[in-house]
Amino acid sequence: MIPGPFTYHRPSSVAEALAVLAAHGDEARPLAGGHSLIPMMKLRMATPEHLVDLGAIKELAGIRADGAEIVIGATTTQAELIKSELLAAKAPIIRETAMQIADPQIRSKGTLGGNVANGDPGNDMPAVMQCLDARYVLQSKGGERIVAARDFYQGAYFTALQEGEILVAVRIPTPAAGHGSAYEKLKRKIGDYATAAAAVILTVSGGKVASAAITLTNVGSTPLFAEEAGKLVIGTNCDAATAKKAAEAAMAITDPATDGRGTAAYRRAMAGVMTARALAKAFARAKTGA
Amino acid sequence: MTDTIEQVAVAVTVNGKRVKRFVDPRTLLIHFLREEMNLTGSHIGCETSHCGACTVEMDGLSVKSCTVFAVQANDTEVNTVEGMANADGTLHALQEGFRQMHGLQCGFCTPGMLMRAKVLLAENPDPSEDEIRFGIAGNLCRCTGYQNIVKAIQYAADKLNGRAQKEAAE
Ligand SMILES: Cc1cc2nc3c(=O)[nH]c(=O)nc-3n(C[C@H](O)[C@H](O)[C@H](O)COP(=O)(O)OP(=O)(O)OC[C@H]3O[C@@H](n4cnc5c(N)ncnc54)[C@H](O)[C@@H]3O)c2cc1C
Ligand code: FES
Ligand code: FES
Numbered sequence: 310m311i312p313g314p315f316t317y318h319r320p321s322s323v324a325e326a327l328a329v330l331a332a333h334g335d336e337a338r339p340l341a342g343g344h345s346l347i348p349m350m351k352l353r354m355a356t357p358e359h360l361v362d363l364g365a366i367k368e369l370a371g372i373r374a375d376g377a378e379i380v381i382g383a384t385t386t387q388a389e390l391i392k393s394e395l396l397a398a399k400a401p402i403i404r405e406t407a408m409q410i411a412d413p414q415i416r417s418k419g420t421l422g423g424n425v426a427n428g429d430p431g432n433d434m435p436a437v438m439q440c441l442d443a444r445y446v447l448q449s450k451g452g453e454r455i456v457a458a459r460d461f462y463q464g465a466y467f468t469a470l471q472e473g474e475i476l477v478a479v480r481i482p483t484p485a486a487g488h489g490s491a492y493e494k495l496k497r498k499i500g501d502y503a504t505a506a507a508a509v510i511l512t513v514s515g516g517k518v519a520s521a522a523i524t525l526t527n528v529g530s531t532p533l534f535a536e537e538a539g540k541l542v543i544g545t546n547c548d549a550a551t552a553k554k555a556a557e558a559a560m561a562i563t564d565p566a567t568d569g570r571g572t573a574a575y576r577r578a579m580a581g582v583m584t585a586r587a588l589a590k591a592f593a594r595a596k597t598g599a
Numbered sequence: 600m601t602d603t604i605e606q607v608a609v610a611v612t613v614n615g616k617r618v619k620r621f622v623d624p625r626t627l628l629i630h631f632l633r634e635e636m637n638l639t640g641s642h643i644g645c646e647t648s649h650c651g652a653c654t655v656e657m658d659g660l661s662v663k664s665c666t667v668f669a670v671q672a673n674d675t676e677v678n679t680v681e682g683m684a685n686a687d688g689t690l691h692a693l694q695e696g697f698r699q700m701h702g703l704q705c706g707f708c709t710p711g712m713l714m715r716a717k718v719l720l721a722e723n724p725d726p727s728e729d730e731i732r733f734g735i736a737g738n739l740c741r742c743t744g745y746q747n748i749v750k751a752i753q754y755a756a757d758k759l760n761g762r763a764q765k766e767a768a769e
Contacts, residue, residue, distance in 0.1 A: 310646050314604045317624035317670050340671075347627075347666045348648050360624070364671060388660070412737025414651060414715070417660040418667065499736040500649065 312350035319362045323369065323448060323477060326361050330473045331450045333359045339475055340364075341384055341423035344415050345432075369422070369477060372396065379481045383422025388413070390421060399483050402490035402510060406437045409492065412500045425458070426476045428466040431502035435462060436524040436532035437492060440508040443481045449474040462531035485520075488512045489595025493587040494526070495579050497570060503527040504570040507535075507559065507583035509591040511542070518542045518592065523555065528563035528580040535559040538584060547592040555588060556581035611672045613638070614682030622669050628662075629653045631669035632679060640680035640710040644739070651738035654711035655679050661718045663737070680710035683717065692755040693717060700767050702751030704742035712738050716752045725756055 318337075320326040330337050337359035340346060349355040363369055369384040372393050379399060381390075390396060390407040397404050410416055410424070410433055424434040425445065438445075438458040445456050450473060458479075461469045470476065484490070494506035506526035512519045521542045525533040538558035545551040565576035606621040613636060620635050632638045632655070641664055644652030653665040656678040683691045693713050696702065703709045712735065719726065719734040726734060731749050740748060747767075754764050 311627065311630070312625045314623065314625055316604055317607055317668070319670075319673075343668070343671070344648065344666055347668070350625075351646065362671065412651070413719075413734060414654055414661045414663045414737045415648065415666075418662055499733075 310351040312347065313353060313356045315357055316359050317362065318359060319365050321365050321367075323366055323475060326363060326366060326475060327448060327450050327473065329359065329361050330475070335472050337361055339426075341420040341426075342386060342418040343423075344411070344419040345423060345427045345429060363422075363475070374399070374483070375480075377483055379483055381421055381479045381481070383426075383476050383478055384420045385422075387411075387416035387419050387421070387424070391416065400441065400481060400490075402437055402440070402492055402508060405490070406433050406492040406494075406508070409433060409494045409496075415500075421479060422476050425461075425479065426468065426470055428462065428464075428468045428470075430465050430530055430532065431527050433492070433494065433503065433506060433526055436506065436526040437508045438479060438481070439532050439534050440490075440510050440522045440524040441481045441484065442522065443479050445476050446478045446480060447471075447474045448477050453477075455480075459534050465530040484510060485512050487595065489591040489593070491587040491590035491594065493583040493590065495583055502570075505563075505565070505576050505579035505583050507580065507587040509584070509587040511588075511591050511595055513592065513595040516546055516596075517544050518547060523559060523584060523588070525559060525563060525580050525584070528565040528576055530564070533559075533562055535562055535584070537562075542588060547588055552585040552588050556585045559584040607670050609669050609673050611669075611674070612676045614678055620669075624668060624670050626669045628655070628657075628664035628667040628669045628672050628677070631672070632664060632677070635669075638679050638681050641714075642707055642710060644707060644711075649737075649739065650708070650711075651715060651735075652708055652711040654714045654738060656714055656718055659718065659721070661715050661737075678714070678717075680713055683713060691717075692758040693720075693752065695758070696751035696754035696764075697748070699764070700747050700751040700754050702743065702748045708738060708740040708742075712740070712748060716755065719752070720756055720759060725760060726752070728753070 338357040340360045340362045369382045371382045387407040443458045490510040495504045508524045511521040521539040523535040523539045538555040541555045560581040567573045610619045642652035644650035648666045655664045658675045
């Protein structure tokens, strides 16, 4: 299958890219790693007339610490996330998640920006970014605005990103030293999108959970911030009864579709299982500092 | 609309040779390699970016050339299975390993497997069996199962690391 015809643009700065996007309105689309967009173009589910390749824009690359935040450029690939020593030390959930996305070839092209901007409920990074309480930096010809990952997703393939906007970077508050995290993903086979997945980040003080965030992937039309489930574990030692309660609270906010990955009831139940597993792992890691 | 799309110049180093062509931007790298360059070793095995039969090396990374536009390969170095054998014409350790360890049957997946394994060994010269399996997860084989493919990669790692190669167990 061959995609439909388009005009190819390869700007070398964000300003140039924004000018091309502004000139062509909804006929133009950014191209990052292409591993969501090109398959959609092959199926003619996407037929952009202008593709604005972000690959040559140096300002969009790289991972750095910036005060109390970690800043990840939009075109940073999943392979680069895996290799980053800064992320391995400060926010290991990003590496753990990136390693569960597709396969090595796809990870060498797929970008963090494309993964979070795409709006596909199957993408793994959006829930992880919600768990980390990340902020997305969006630029247009009119200027810059910042949208929290927890406010960004509005429906399947429907986000706060507006025509003419580019996501330039993701800003992540550096998680507390000694925090514990886990991303537990159930999939039918390696390389597959999640049947259900859960992200957990928590801190422990005096043997009890002091703070916790829980989010879910692919069990609704958007990633889900399971706020209630997170609150339920605070002050506990994540015992089985607490994990069960948290899993039930997480399941209650899901609305999965029945598809090739299972029935809605099965996928909802698996969201609970992934939540309990991720909680146990994150708690154990926080206690041992692993 | 179609008629007005401009052809774009693509300059790419393929297997060490600099080539320049004008292409329709929608040309995928796999079609560029197979149809423009007559390098038909890289195969198309699926429509879903899953199978890895089209895997080539692009600036030292493994990519699925069915999901990369040729224009995105502009100014890069692309290596395909045609460029794999040693300069003196003898087989690369991986090619030898696939033969010795019965890592191929129909051979359709083999070029992609070889190209993926080459980058895997460049990234990790002495991978464990688990690391090999994780590293070739994006390459599907319909024929052999993965056991002999894993052994073939271990054979090549041994050879490249200057160790004796194991015999194929039958
Ligand atoms: C076989 C296969 C399996 C996969 N499995 C998984 C999986 O398990 N988990 C997972 O999370 N993903 C999976 N993916 C998707 C993959 O990770 C994609 O690479 C990723 O979702 C999109 O990133 P990209 O850089 O390739 O974006 P592209 O495909 O280039 O773009 C995707 C969309 O985002 C827009 N966009 C991209 N960058 C920006 C930006 N900076 N600003 C504004 N808009 C932008 C594009 O216009 C497009 O609409 C899989 C893909 C394939 C082909
Ligand atoms: S042809 Fe199957 S992944 Fe490229
Ligand atoms: S040998 Fe036939 S597909 Fe692998």
